[in-house]
Amino acid sequence: MGGDLYARTKSVPKIPREPVEPVSATPLHLHKWNDRVVWGAVLASFASGFGQFGVVTALGSVAKSFGHLVHGATLADQAGLSGTKLGLGLAVIRLASLGGLPLTALGDRFGRHRMLVVSVGFGLLATVLAAFSPGYWWFVVIFAAGRPLLSATNALSEVLAAEQTDAKGRAKALALVAAGYGVGAGLTAIIHNAASKSLGFRGLFALAVVPLLLLPVISRWATEPDRFVIASDEIDPSAPVLGAIAAPYRRRLAQLSVIAFALSFITGPANSFIFLYAQNIEHLSGAVTVAMVVGAGATGLAGLLVGRWMADRFGRRPTGALGMVGLALAGVLSYAGPRGALVPGYVLGVMFGSLFAPAVGSFINELFPTAMRASAAGWFLAAGVLGAVLGLVVFGAIADVGKQFALAAQVTFLPAMLVAGLFWVLPETKGRELEEPWPE
Numbered sequence: 001m002g003g004d005l006y007a008r009t010k011s012v013p014k015i016p017r018e019p020v021e022p023v024s025a026t027p028l029h030l031h032k033w034n035d036r037v038v039w040g041a042v043l044a045s046f047a048s049g050f051g052q053f054g055v056v057t058a059l060g061s062v063a064k065s066f067g068h069l070v071h072g073a074t075l076a077d078q079a080g081l082s083g084t085k086l087g088l089g090l091a092v093i094r095l096a097s098l099g100g101l102p103l104t105a106l107g108d109r110f111g112r113h114r115m116l117v118v119s120v121g122f123g124l125l126a127t128v129l130a131a132f133s134p135g136y137w138w139f140v141v142i143f144a145a146g147r148p149l150l151s152a153t154n155a156l157s158e159v160l161a162a163e164q165t166d167a168k169g170r171a172k173a174l175a176l177v178a179a180g181y182g183v184g185a186g187l188t189a190i191i192h193n194a195a196s197k198s199l200g201f202r203g204l205f206a207l208a209v210v211p212l213l214l215l216p217v218i219s220r221w222a223t224e225p226d227r228f229v230i231a232s233d234e235i236d237p238s239a240p241v242l243g244a245i246a247a248p249y250r251r252r253l254a255q256l257s258v259i260a261f262a263l264s265f266i267t268g269p270a271n272s273f274i275f276l277y278a279q280n281i282e283h284l285s286g287a288v289t290v291a292m293v294v295g296a297g298a299t300g301l302a303g304l305l306v307g308r309w310m311a312d313r314f315g316r317r318p319t320g321a322l323g324m325v326g327l328a329l330a331g332v333l334s335y336a337g338p339r340g341a342l343v344p345g346y347v348l349g350v351m352f353g354s355l356f357a358p359a360v361g362s363f364i365n366e367l368f369p370t371a372m373r374a375s376a377a378g379w380f381l382a383a384g385v386l387g388a389v390l391g392l393v394v395f396g397a398i399a400d401v402g403k404q405f406a407l408a409a410q411v412t413f414l415p416a417m418l419v420a421g422l423f424w425v426l427p428e429t430k431g432r433e434l435e436e437p438w439p440e
Contacts (some may be wrong), residue, residue: 028226033169033176040221041157041164041173042180044120047211047218048153049184051127054208055093055143057189057275058201065201066136089140090272091392097385099148104155104378108371111232112160113224115374116153117215123149124212131205143205151385154181155377162365163225163373167433168312170365171358175308178357182300182350184211186293189275193289227434231370245372245379252367253376255422259360260380261387262419263324267353268388269395269412270331274346277335277405282342292343296350303354315430316359316366321420323356328417336406366429391416 031037055062063086107115126146133139157180161173192204199207245253278284278292303323310319330352334345368376391412398408 028230030166030226031164031169033165033172035164036221037164037223038161038173038176040218040223041116041161041177043214044116044153044157044218044222045177045180046184047120047124047214048150048157049181049186050188050211051124051146051150051184051208052154053185054127054188054192054201054204055090055272057185057192058204061192061201061204062136062139063276066139085136086273086276086396088393088396089136090268090396091389092140093144093147094268094385094388094392096144096147097151097388098382100151100155100385101378101382103148103152104159104381105375107152107156107159107374111224112156112163112228112374113219113222116156116160116222117219119149119153119156120218121212121215122146123153124208124215127205127208128212131202131208151381152378155381156374157222158361159365159374159377160222160225162361163227163370163434167431171308171311171362174361174365175304175358178354178361179301179304182297182304182354186297186300189293190290193275193286193293227370245368245375249368249372249376252426253379255426256363256367256376256380257383259320259324259419259422260383262416263327263356263360264384264387265391265416266324266328266331266413268391269408270327270334270349272388272392273395273399273405274334274342278342278346281405284342288343292346295343296347299347299351300354303351304357307355308358310355311359311362312430315428316363317423317426317428319359320356320363321423323352323359324420324423325417326352327356328413331413332409335409362429363426366432366434367426370434387416 123146130143161177165173330345330349333341364377395408395412399405
């Protein structure tokens with residue numbers, strides 16, 4: 001877990017068969033997976049989850065506040081706003097996350113720590129301001145302004161945690177960071193469903209000021225990784241291209257990006273519509289919804305533990321593929337299963353998503369050298385944004401026609417599930433240090 005390793009700083013050949021990190025005599029001080037520096041990244045991820053997931057949790061309240069409820073058969077009648085309008089608004093918010101690419105890539109120039117603190121601070125500030133929106137599209141625009149910052153926060157927190165740990169502790173640290181995001185997201189769901197009448201969506205978003213108060217702690221704990229400090233000597237801060245990836249790594253980046261696109265094509269609509277579907281269509285009570293979220297927290301923790309163990313024992317590839325297939329099938333169960341299947345579908349979806357997280361988080365960090373690791377994370381983020389946007393538009397348009405949520409889930413989730421096979425074309429990286437050669 002902790003210990004001293006040695007970074008390598010010679011330049012990489014132009015067309016290497018097995019690219020390597022160059023060598024240096026400077027020792028790296030690495031940390032255990034549960035050291036304070038990792039907890040700093042966890043707190044940042046928690047803040048990101050709390051800030052981002054509120055729009056999903058409170059979507060039903062947002063629709064009621066800015067729409068018009070009547071007794072009718074259409075989604076717009078029962079939710080307040082049409083599925084198309086909701087889908088477009090969510091798509092705009094998701095699309096804004098494309099700004100997370102340059103913000104994350106700046107971590108390769110100015111440091112993970114500096115960009116992490118800036119992103120989480122301004123991202124949460126925009127979330128608080130969204131509480132005072134005078135109309136639906138105002139809400140969309142203001143919340144969208146903070147989305148790229150919080151998306152960059154999540155990506156940078158994973159990069160920082162990965163670079164601060166060794167091969168034995170990396171998957172554990174990344175699982176802990178994913179758990180932080182899940183706790184933040186789940187907390188918004190519990191608070192909203194337990195106190196939706198008194199807080200409403202405005203009160204929920206105003207509560208983002210609480211994780212904002214954690215900013216000094218995040219800044220003090222989430223220190224700059226030695227790996228970046230050493231690699232930064234060869235980084236040109238005046239280079240005109242942000243997010244540049246060297247030629248030997250572009251194929252694997254393209255493969256990971258396709259996985260990210262397909263994954264978000266599933267999770268974008270599956271997660272974004274789930275609470276609106278539960279509250280406005282299935283009419284689940286607040287108590288049942290809270291119980292569903294708490295149950296998902298338990299299965300999510302189990303998924304993280306199993307996913308971390310599988311990623312280190314059997315490899316990143318089978319773990320990632322299993323998680324992605326499970327996510328798709330759980331999404332279909334939630335929306336297209338028999339009545340009452342929403343709760344088990346959601347709980348299983350969170351479990352498989354958590355199982356997936358340590359494997360894919362490890363891949364993003366282990367397949368690229370330090371000088372371009374944050375940029376690669378940014379591209380993965382951007383591909384996921386595009387997948388989520390398209391998934392939201394397709395799902396929302398189909399669901400809008402006679403509340404066809406079952407058909408929308410089948411058309412959206414099942415084809416995207418097939419991309420899980422792409423994991424097997426990526427090189428396996430379990431047990432490798434970040435300085436070791438990357439297999440082709």
